[in-house]
Amino acid sequence: MRGDLELRADLKYGSIPRLVRAAVERHGPREAVIDGRIRLSYAELGARVERAAAACIASGVAAGDRVAVWAPNTADWIVSALGAVTAGAVLVPVNTRFKGAEAAYVLRRTRAKILFITGTFLGTSYVASLRRAAHEGEGRGPLPGLEHLQRVVVLSDDAPADFTTWKEFLAEGADVPADAVRARADALPPDAPSDILFTSGTTGHPKGAVITHAQTLRAYGVWSELAGLRASDRYLIINPFFHTFGYKAGIIACLLRGATMVPQSVFSVPAALARIAAERISVLPGPPTLHQQLLDHPARDRHDLSALRLVVTGAAVVPLELVERLRGELKVSTVLTAYGLSESSGIVTMCRRGDPPEAVAATSGRALPGTEVRVVGPDGRPAAPGTPGEVLVRGYHVMSGYFEDPAATARAVTPDGWLHTGDVGVLDADGNLRITDRIKDMFIVGGFNAYPAEIEQLLGRHPEIADVAVVGIPDPRLGEVGKAYAVRRPRSSLSADDLIAWSRREMANYKVPREVEFVAELPRNAAGKVLKGRLREGGSRPGAQPGGSRPGVQS
Template identity: 50%
Template structure:
């Protein structure tokens, strides 16, 4: 299996002159700090950190982790909304040679603890409360024997972030330098969990060099540049909030403006006050901004670049983004956790191309469409999308069988998505990964939702499909078979689901059946459920 990549193929001329260490995420941010120095790196709640200050604080976080006994190769969990401490925790842990495992802020206790156990996390940096949820309480009854320490963002209380940072005061700078110098470009920098058709989330392993190579090139392609103000509404626990978000912004000298939760009026205010120029997000983001502008007459003309995808993009929306919001350049694209970003449209592409395709392969990535026998298909013929290049994951955590199934002996990642390539090699998705649907920008995997629903004491079997929703694009609908002698209502099941899974996964409707349609092999026939929903 060819999982290796060739570092000599990629160069970073705008960073290399200041790089004094092997190319890793923290080393590249250090180089950016030497280039951009006093320029604003992060703005949050009216407070600005320069690139120099951000890097100094990242080193202080690394010293604190070293003082707490963090070793190279260990894992640190991060469970918090978008905030500057999230960035510091990541850089601090990675300076020490550790890897991070981001947790979805919508997770319930059982979901978060499962990820922490499987990732072998030894420390957890987390928020205390967010959107009315007490995160400490969610883990109160969860068994986490490998977790040595929990660090709470915000405040100076014992166990809090400030108290944690103070613990590294006696670590000499030379120790931080030694730790950073020992981090290998080929070392694993993070484990991002993504679900599959088996229902159990799988940990995607990615190296430092892969992230820098892929997203430095992506940022240049997206025309992200020094001086841009980058409003990050995509969650940091997601590739596009983390790697295509604050990492890309800092590499290019742009200012990160994190937004913990998207709210249209607040987003419009930030765009106006901070002169936001760069804004990625799903189509719903721009639809709500258009409504906000129409309602309140706000001047959002500072917006220069929009990057969208994750759902069908209507041509009329692209036209309105240009005409009413004044956005100069709009990109759409295609990516997945196992390969970060795969394809993007290009600057100057017409509206029809941006709305109707995902663009062509980004630098360093190959794409082809194949038939069931693996034969490469000609232009315009639909087949499974395969990708290869330095962005492809190193594998799934502790799961060589799943890795071998996903990546063939020639290094091609089998995405499971169906699409076509035209004569220009622009990609168009015609069918998504088997059964997956997207609710408000979040990937939902029916098998994972079904697994949790079947843990309800009254549920015997479950099948979940997507149905259209005007606001969120798609939402889940559950078909349930109850255990013998049991009775339940839809409201009861939905209320239980809200207590036991992230809100975006919760089915919005429930239909009870005496049996589910199955094929000869015993598999549920979702097509029949969709046809009779």
């Protein structure tokens, strides 16, 4: 691996807008984005980004203002997000699986000035969902509960009368000179915030991790080098852009290396197989379940997958058999695993090319250069190799803090810079990290982090639920899913089917419990804390209520 100074993309570019400009200069005619019929060269992408930045400036966006994007993986997401950042805004990606109330919370919390929103996605009108949620708040205008939101731009040719179409928005920047756009971009210092990535904690309230331009550039300069990403690569980006990995290990990494981005808005095995073959995809990161489904699909052999050469996975246990099948059956030369969290810019450890399959499957690799990883016991002292403890991280990529939440920041990051991950792990003698549990009770549903405290808070809004606890349970397809232990209010006849159906209307699908068990009461300790370990061990059975379980609901 080259010296660390050579990998310092933060020193080379300073900000994401200057990275975009450099990518255009280096790779102008090379394909940058392929999205259906849209095929953009780096030169064309750069022109579109500058046009979007000009429109943001014309709309009154100032440096440091928050601009949100609530849309699936598309070329328009890339252009609108990079355009906002080029205008000096702080990007706020919004989870496409959020319902209106969940999205409204993020917009309200960040006081976002502009929202770029998809029209209809997977049969849901995001505009209508947002409007319903906003009308639950106080205030005036088309979105009374979101008084800071000055513009809603619909990324389509149609929009309600009080919103703006993408084409109309772009036209507003026609009178902003190119020099003004460049001056705004050049004024951004490396330590300016580039994005706020929301992640839930044990309180159940989403918190926004603030990450700077320098942190993003340096971390994904290193990631790109360790992964071996090349300018000739064609990268199918299935990881959602609202997630650190989709945005930064996808868009930012491709800009750093000049690779071609091929966004996919919805994961479908047949569609993915067809695109891998048609576009000669060579890079395919994603959770283990994604690769398992590709390998097991009956139509796999009818597609030419021979261009695939790089897979990066993680987010869940990686079976050794999966690594061996990717290398053996698909001839993927490089299979790597990694570990990270939003508060650390999405990356902490990573395997290295050449690591044996056993290390790739059993661990998440070693710390990035410039990163310290420590496993500590309950007393805060370093644990011996092979002994589990909480994983702490310190390095240049640890967030500057949670957005406008100093108390939560102080709980998460020590005065000397150690980030408490809330994950339990083991370090081996070679420094490889293996994640074994999650202190925060978070579980992973098909690659998506699900936080019980947040789900419990949402379930608690049901008028017939008196008390509820959620735990993760194994699932053969998704890795883990949620199971809710609920206490009904007196005289309630609420069924498990009823609660699951209600949940599907009120929360993102990966948060919806797949099983519900009604109990007379939740087991608690003397301090009143729910004993989730007892629930996981089946300790609720003495208080179980008849007819109260609904297993096996699929997403």
